Amino acid sequence: MMQETHEGLEEYALVLDYMPTGKSFSPKPEPVAQLLGEGKFTLLEVVPKTTDIRIKERVYIGKGDRDKVALIKSRITYNDLTQVARNELPIAIGEIIKGDEQRFVDVFNNASPLNIRMHSLELLPGVGKKHLKAILDARETKRFESFRDIAERVPLLQDPVKLLTDRVVEELKGESRFYMLTRPYAREPRY
Numbered sequence: 001m002m003q004e005t006h007e008g009l010e011e012y013a014l015v016l017d018y019m020p021t022g023k024s025f026s027p028k029p030e031p032v033a034q035l036l037g038e039g040k041f042t043l044l045e046v047v048p049k050t051t052d053i054r055i056k057e058r059v060y061i062g063k064g065d066r067d068k069v070a071l072i073k074s075r076i077t078y079n080d081l082t083q084v085a086r087n088e089l090p091i092a093i094g095e096i097i098k099g100d101e102q103r104f105v106d107v108f109n110n111a112s113p114l115n116i117r118m119h120s121l122e123l124l125p126g127v128g129k130k131h132l133k134a135i136l137d138a139r140e141t142k143r144f145e146s147f148r149d150i151a152e153r154v155p156l157l158q159d160p161v162k163l164l165t166d167r168v169v170e171e172l173k174g175e176s177r178f179y180m181l182t183r184p185y186a187r188e189p190r191y
Helices: 083-099 101-110 129-141 147-153 160-172
Strands: 012-019 032-037 043-048 058-060 069-075
Touching (some): 083 160, 101 129, 101 160, 147 160
Antiparallel strands (some): 012 058, 032 043, 043 069
């Protein structure tokens, strides 16, 4: 259930926050919503078509006719999120991960070394050399089939969904050198 088109654009997103009168510092009051894309966890700010838009709601943002989103204003960074959106973010990420379980189980099945000293699984918070060895040994025996399978076969590992969620949040904050689950946000240089 990959949520990204062949062009790399998000198709669906979860609503993180809805501001019926826009941001308080905005010169032009218009309704605004902040969304999290399901494909690459892209943070977006949109103008809704309707006031009937709710936090945690899944909305279509693809190229076709959108029922709830009039305009995608821009891609935003973690720092642009409202406090409500920041609070909703880990919950929304967890829902996306659980809703597309096979895609994220395959992260554990297909992850490879970054270089001779570091494996990409070590990017997950709390995964060190001991956890890495346990994961690699378990997946060498048999590919993982579910998050439950990972948790049962790698007892040292904490909740796989939480590990992935924490990693996505870290990447969205822009604090990472490597990006394995999101598309990095590239700001244009300011002169």
